[in-house]
Amino acid sequence: MTKKMLALTLGLSGTALAAALVLPAVAQESLLPEGFGKPADTPALRPAPTPSPTPAPSTAAPKGGQSGATTLAPSTVATLDSGDTDTDTGDEASDGEEGTSGQLKYDLPPGARRLLTRVGPLTPETGGMAPDAFGVRGQYAAAIMRSMRGQVASRWGQILLRRALASAIDTPDTISGADLAADRAGLLLRLGESTTARMIVQSVDYDRATPRLVATAQQTYLANADPSGLCPYVPAGLAHGDEQSWRLAAAMCAGMSGEAGPAGWAIGRVRSSGKISNFDILLAERVLGATGAGRRSTTIEWDKVGRLTSWRFGLATATGIDIPAPLRATEAGSIRSWTVLAPMTPMGDRIAAAPYAASRGVLSSEAYVSLLSAASSEEEPPEALAAQTDLLRSAFSGANAADRYTAMAEYWSAGTGATARYAALVATARAAAALPTGADVGADPWQLLGSMLTAGYDNRAVQWVSKLSVGGHGWGIMAVGSPRPLTGVGAGSIGSFASDDDSAETLRSKFLLAGLAGLGRIDAGQASSAASDLGVDLGKQTRWTRAISEAAQRREPGMVALLAAAGMQGEWDKIPPYHLYHIVRALHDVGLDAEARMIAAEALVRV
Numbered sequence: 155m156t157k158k159m160l161a162l163t164l165g166l167s168g169t170a171l172a173a174a175l176v177l178p179a180v181a182q183e184s185l186l187p188e189g190f191g192k193p194a195d196t197p198a199l200r201p202a203p204t205p206s207p208t209p210a211p212s213t214a215a216p217k218g219g220q221s222g223a224t225t226l227a228p229s230t231v232a233t234l235d236s237g238d239t240d241t242d243t244g245d246e247a248s249d250g251e252e253g254t255s256g257q258l259k260y261d262l263p264p265g266a267r268r269l270l271t272r273v274g275p276l277t278p279e280t281g282g283m284a285p286d287a288f289g290v291r292g293q294y295a296a297a298i299m300r301s302m303r304g305q306v307a308s309r310w311g312q313i314l315l316r317r318a319l320a321s322a323i324d325t326p327d328t329i330s331g332a333d334l335a336a337d338r339a340g341l342l343l344r345l346g347e348s349t350t351a352r353m354i355v356q357s358v359d360y361d362r363a364t365p366r367l368v369a370t371a372q373q374t375y376l377a378n379a380d381p382s383g384l385c386p387y388v389p390a391g392l393a394h395g396d397e398q399s400w401r402l403a404a405a406m407c408a409g410m411s412g413e414a415g416p417a418g419w420a421i422g423r424v425r426s427s428g429k430i431s432n433f434d435i436l437l438a439e440r441v442l443g444a445t446g447a448g449r450r451s452t453t454i455e456w457d458k459v460g461r462l463t464s465w466r467f468g469l470a471t472a473t474g475i476d477i478p479a480p481l482r483a484t485e486a487g488s489i490r491s492w493t494v495l496a497p498m499t500p501m502g503d504r505i506a507a508a509p510y511a512a513s514r515g516v517l518s519s520e521a522y523v524s525l526l527s528a529a530s531s532e533e534e535p536p537e538a539l540a541a542q543t544d545l546l547r548s549a550f551s552g553a554n555a556a557d558r559y560t561a562m563a564e565y566w567s568a569g570t571g572a573t574a575r576y577a578a579l580v581a582t583a584r585a586a587a588a589l590p591t592g593a594d595v596g597a598d599p600w601q602l603l604g605s606m607l608t609a610g611y612d613n614r615a616v617q618w619v620s621k622l623s624v625g626g627h628g629w630g631i632m633a634v635g636s637p638r639p640l641t642g643v644g645a646g647s648i649g650s651f652a653s654d655d656d657s658a659e660t661l662r663s664k665f666l667l668a669g670l671a672g673l674g675r676i677d678a679g680q681a682s683s684a685a686s687d688l689g690v691d692l693g694k695q696t697r698w699t700r701a702i703s704e705a706a707q708r709r710e711p712g713m714v715a716l717l718a719a720a721g722m723q724g725e726w727d728k729i730p731p732y733h734l735y736h737i738v739r740a741l742h743d744v745g746l747d748a749e750a751r752m753i754a755a756e757a758l759v760r761v
Contacts, residue, residue, distance in 0.1 A: 268359055270331030274322035274338075275353045282321035287712030289705070292326030292334055298716055299337040304344025304488055307722040307729055307760075309580075309608065310752040311737075312345055312515040318715040320350050322357075332358050336367040339374055346491025346516050348377040360386040365394035372399070376468030377492055381406050381441055398429045399465065402438040409442040417442055433459060437469040444473050456481065462489060471496055482506070491516040494525070505529050505539060509569070509577035519583040519609040526581065542568065549585040555593035558585060559602070566601050576608075576760055583609035591617050600628035604759035607635050607752060625650025627758070630662070634669035634738075635755030637748075643676055645683040652688060657761045664690045664731035665761060669754030672738025673747075692735040699736045706740035714740045718753075726760045 276282025288295050306312045319338045325331035335358050342351035355374045358367060368390045375383030384391075385407035391400035405420035421439060424430055433454075440452045456478045459466070462485055470477055482503065485493075490507040491514060493499055504525065512522040523546065529535060530543035545568070548561035562582050569575040579601060586605040589595070595602055599618065606615040616636045622629040624642055630651050633640050648670075652663035667684050670676040671692055676684070685692055698721060705713040718737040722729055734757055741750035 267362075268357065270358065270362060271325050272322050273325060273331045273335045273354070273357050274320055275357055276317065276321045281317065283318055283323070283712050285322060285324040287318060287321060287710060288323050288326075288716070289708055289710040289713055290326045290328070291713075292329030295326075295713060295716060296329055296334055296337040298720055299341045302341055302344070302720055303723055304341065304346075305723060306345065306514070306719045307724055307726045308719075308753050308756055309513060309515040309576075310749060310756055311719050311722050314715045314741075314746070314749045314753075315719040316342065316345065316347050316350055316515070318712040320353060321712065323712060330364055332362055332364040332367045336364065336370040339367075339370050343370075343373060343377055344488055346488045346511065346514060348374070348492045348495055352378050352383075363387060363390060365390070369395055372403070373464050376464040379468050379471035379496055379498065381469060381472055382410055385410070398424050398427060402430070402435065406438055406441045406445075409445045412445075414442075434463075434465055437466060437473075437475075440473045440475065441469055467492070471499055474498065476500060477503070487514070501529050501532060502536070509574045512577040512580045513573045517580075519580050522577070522581050523584075546581060546585075549582050550588075555590050559589060559593055559595055562586065562589075562602070562605070566605075572760070579605040579759070580608045583611060587611040587614040591621065597623065598626040598628045600626070600631055600759070603628050603631050603635070604755070607631070607755045607759070610748070610752060612637050612748075612751065625654065627651075627654070627662075630666045631755050631758045633675070634666065634673060634758065635751050637751070639673075639675045643670060644680040645687065648676075648684040649687060658727065660688060661727065661731070662758055662761050664688050665734055665754070665757040668692055668731045668735035669738055669751075669757065672735045673742055673750060673754065674739075690731050692732045694730075694732045699732070702736050702740045706743040709744055711741075711744040711746055714744050714746070726757060729757075 272285055274282065278284055306315065319342055325334055335354050339351040339354040342348075342354065351370075351374045355367070355371050360371075363371060368387050371387050372384060372391060372395070375381065381403070384403040388400055388404045388407055391403065401420050401424045405417045405424070408414075408420065409417040421435065421442070425432070425435055436452055436454060440454060443452055454470070454475050459481065462477065462481055467477065467489060469475075487510060490510045493507040494504050494511040494517060496504070508517060508522060508525055511517045512519075517525070526539075526543055526546060529539055535543075542565070545561050545565040549558055549565055552558035552561055562585060565582060566575065566578045569578050582605045586602050587609070589602065599621075603615050603618060606612070612635055615632065616638070618628070619632050619636065619640065622632065624647050629640075629647075633643055633647075648663065648667055651666055652660050655663045657663075667676075667681065667688060667690065671681045681692070698717065702714060702717040702721065705717055718741060721733040721737055734754065738750045738754050741747070741753070
């Protein structure tokens, strides 16, 4: 029985996501921007089952975009729903044989083995970065990856980082290729990018995995709700990892191979150890029941479970067990993104998680709309969802331009909270780009322009510039988002923009200046005058500013993308303007001008 057949036995799709895995954030004060050196106070969620007896109580332009920013686009919902997103980059199980304990023997000739000197699925020809994009300081890059909490303020910043981490990059001499792959996959998981994390893990032959990669592989396959993916790593996991969780994995793998005896023995040994909560053992038994090697009537009761772990989410999702709403309400941001990518998850849970995933860049505009469409096509969709999709349908196919814009405006205002409102702009990107410039959209259509730029339709957005008033919100968005500089940009026009700025402490105006200065679209004298008027110091130097500037000087776009994301951890209202300046400038200097413009424009839309 092959690995894919085992997955089918369980009724798994092979793609999905799982639970509350968030790798512990390691303080790296010397590597992160000022104010970002300490991990969050909230405890990290462990990937392995929790101790017994009682569980402890209770984060590119999509297809059709024009910005020129190359991305690793999220899978479309149609593909996810078909269960065909398994990107088996050299899956060793395809030609393997079954072992006697559910393991798969490697059966490839030496010439077919993948090298650790270059790891990753994306090449420059398929949208990835050049092999030398991260330079030669492997341990330095890995330390930054491990230090990051996983929440990047910018949707475009995360899209760029995903592309960089998924690229086929050369392994520096200072680090093992498998260890660097583990750190890349771990960060992707914390970003909510479960399917891309699996692509990285699968880029390394499992028998070459280091202990660090073995641990990350466990979390990755649980995050994709694919217990069968754990099987090749069981021997190494038992030798180097959390012994009890890997014993449970060994039991499940034995069951998937039809070996009920060894499976039952392993389960019994874990239970008698008293080191794993009975709830987590019951989940493993539920997997065995699905294979026919264990009890099919295992009852799963969540009433005493205070939090999700990757183990709980992965095994519950794989076996079709609903996760209660109270646990969903407290789940980490990464889990919300994993949830929306999981095709076997109940549609209601996916729809609830979708705005977060869309606002973070995990879902493209096209994928988000497809998911909403699929949900509304089900029998008796919720009333609120039906009303939402009716508005969205009118935005795309209203009788005339006026009707389409009216529907868009109503859709944008219907959301509750900043995340939902920005996700609404993501959903209407293609409809906004299709609106003729002759349509009546009011004096300052900044939301229309912001919607287009969420998907990179900058060439379409620039056609509206002649209708904008200098100093308006929409004008500011296009001053940094346009593919070519606008005329008349200076301290005076920035002052006009600031006079109508209703953001806290004129942050939006400071971001405008930072974006213009970073892109080189305002001369030094005018920038200095505007900075004085706004009371902002864009030239502030920290260890982080020097690091990103030096990476740009060395022409390392991957390292720049990583440091840019490190400088945008948290939410936009907490990002210092000088961070945005250095990010935009560094991206511009390494040839990532389109991404620099989209990030600068996004800042003006979201504050």
